[in-house]
Amino acid sequence: MPERDGNFIDGAWTQAESGETFEVVNPARTDEVVSTFPLSDESDAARAVEAARAAADDWANTPGPARGKILREAGSLLEDRREDLVQLLTREEGKTHDEARPEVVRTVDIFYHYAEKAADYGGTVKAANSSRKTLHTRKEPLGVAALITPWNYPIAIPAWKLAPALAAGNTVVIKPATQAPTVAAEVVGALEEAGLPDGVVNLVTGPGSAVGEAFTTHPEVDAVSFTGSGVVGTEVYRGATAEGKRAQAEMGGKNPTVVMPSADLDEAVSIVGAGAFGVTGQACTACSRAIVHADVYDEFVAGIVDYAESLSVGAGDEGNDMGPQISEGELEGTLDYVDVAKTEGATLATGGERLEDGEHADGFFVEPTVFADVDNDSRLAQEEVFGPVLAVIRAEDFEEAVTAANDTRYGLSTSIVTDSHAEANEFVDRAEAGVVKVNEKTTGLELHVPFGGVKESSTNTFREQGDAGLDFFTTTKTVYRNY
CATH class of the missing domain: 3.40.605.10 (Aldehyde Dehydrogenase; Chain A, domain 1)
Known part of the structure; x- marks a missing residue:
């Protein structure tokens, strides 16, 4: 060229x-x-x-x-x-x-x-x-x-x-x-x-x-x-x-994926993981909140931790699954939110560390990070991180899950993973977002349909x-x- x-x-x-x-x-x-x-x-x-x-x-x-x-x-x-x-x-x-x-x-x-x-x-x-x-x-x-x-x-x-x-x-x-x-x-x-x-x-x-x-x-x-x-x-x-x-x-966005008990849990983990850690979490449509029904919460957390830990992190031209953050400032911002989440009492399930040794020594690399037991009112659940950090939030039922999904000043992209047509249809009706998806990750857009958000997005x-x-x-x- x-x-x-x-x-x-x-x-x-x-x-x-x-x-x-x-x-x-x-x-x-x-x-x-x-x-x-x-x-x-x-x-x-x-x-x-x-x-x-x-x-x-x-x-x-x-x-x-x-x-x-x-x-x-x-x-x-x-x-x-x-x-x-x-x-x-x-x-x-x-x-x-x-x-x-x-x-x-x-x-x-x-x-x-x-x-x-x-x-x-x-x-x-x-x-x-x-x-x-x-x-x-x-x-x-x-x-x-x-x-x-x-x-x-x-x-x-x-x-x-x-x-x-x-x-x-x-x-x-x-x-x-x-x-x-x-x-x-x-x-x-x-x-x-x-x-x-x-x-x-x-x-x-x-x-x-x-x-x-x-x-x-x-x-x-x-x-x-x-x-x-x-x-x-x-x-x-x-x-x-x-x-x-x-x-x-x-x-910006603070995009949720709701996971219901009727969903195939392996599929739900893959959908959330791809949305959260794809492009190193550096997407306005990235999934940063997984709102998971209590009946499958523990199993989902175990699955998403395994997913995050399976990802290879490194230079994008070497066959890795996740690349670096764009700059020192973005990396520091992500690590700051890891500290905030710990202070707020969330449970660090995996990740949260900068990678600095060997092949990572000259880049802006961070581990894919999952926090469990996150309060939806916390800063981790309400503020955009723009890095590979997922907050997992427990919901006792569908109503609580939808309320938590909408309880944010942002409204860009949202999704639900369910095998229930009733839940899917009601979620689409009630979701406060410009993009609503069913059984898909929050990221990824078709070029021939409108794209945009509501609220502060x-x-x-x-x-x-x-x-x-x-x-x-x-x-x-x-x-x-x-x-």
């Missing part, structure tokens, strides 16, 4: 005006520098917005099928480079190959999906209330969209914001997370090679306090789409809406993905024609 280690502004790869840079390191081998990117500031962000604004009218007037052709070609280029991108994603973010590969495949599929949508997302024809009159709607782009994306899905999330924004006819400025910008730059590079006109997509790397804030408040930006932490997302949303922009923010304004992703980036014009 071509090396791309700069900002991409108005069709050119360039460095920050200050000349300053930062290094991206492999979280499994911190002595390995993966890439070096510009440490940009407000002036670089402003140049990117100006380029996007200058290109906006021409791109908006480009026919949808022509926009779709470019998206399709970009998807094809990414597909051709799949295995190289898998290697790069593992080195940059720490995912295992088995986790990185589906994310890359999903990225390709997102571009193919919105390539087709670009050709037919035009509006609707409605019946008028009198003769010699037609009535129809038109979907039109908002203008310049600012995208601020996180490090935990550093290629898929940029794709699921970029593709619908471009398909709908918007120009884009994007700030990827500083911990993992390299794969996002590869996506932008594929769009460049696919023939995207200059200025239509502009990528700027650097701190959110400088680049992200400049994008959020710039008067020429029409829409802001953010994924990340609740604290930052709330500030981004407030800043954008104060300026009259359309905004959405998808943020989301601003709950617009959903992402599917047609909902296009809706955020468009406005509707209603046309009356008398003849």
Whole structure:
């Protein structure tokens, strides 16, 4: 793959005006520098917005099928480079190959999906209330969209914001997370090679306090789409809406899986374990609470402990089951919550230690961790950890389990494992979450249906993905024609 280690502004790869840079390191081998990117500031962000604004009218007037052709070609280029991108994603973010590969495949599929949508997302024809009159709607782009994306899905999330924004006819400025910008730059590079006109997509790397804030408040930006932490997302949303922009923010979660006695217990353990420890627990949809019926509680705890202890932890390119955390700060945050849980009286069933010896000496590794006897009012059960830590909570019956599942300020993803149709249906009806699953892990999303949360997991304004992703980036014009 071509090396791309700069900002991409108005069709050119360039460095920050200050000349300053930062290094991206492999979280499994911190002595390995993966890439070096510009440490940009407000002036670089402003140049990117100006380029996007200058290109906006021409791109908006480009026919949808022509926009779709470019998206399709970009998807094809990414597909051709799949295995190289898998290697790069593992080195940059720490995912295992088995986790990185589906994310890359999903990225390709997102571009193919919105390539087709670009050709037919035009509006609707409605019946008028009198003769010699037609009535129809038109979907039109908002203008310049600012995208601020996180490090935990550093290629898929940029794709699921970029593709619908471009398909709908918007120009884009994007700030990827500083911990993992390299794969996002590869996506932008594929769009460049696919023939995207200059200025239509502009990528700027650097701190959110400088680049992200400049994008959020710039008067020429029409829409802001953010994924990340609740604290930052709330500030981004407030800043954008104060300026009259359309905004959405998808943020954290404290996602439960309810386990009922009718469930196959081995299946329940596998579902919870995959949701809790997959991608090292670094997913907004990760299962961090297992709410287990008292009749199977002890057996479940024994099973999930065996599951956690069976996982091999190490570099993602060496066939391990779980990779490192992304940074020293994230690792320390996880270990802090281990201490909090002990102080609160939870029982440490397994894990809880940093791995520092041998192959783990140069990375940010932690053991998969399970706490039993967790009080649902405790900090461990209420605050997002963003690491491989599972809290197991006892429930005496179905009613108590549903109440505990909903008893959180978050509402992103939730699931139940049961063989009872009545329990499954009632859980779906009563669950306070944007994503509800039955006999599935809390993680994992289909790209053609809406995604988003409620409560403090989301601003709950617009959903992402599917047609909902296009809706955020468009406005509707209603046309009356008398003849």
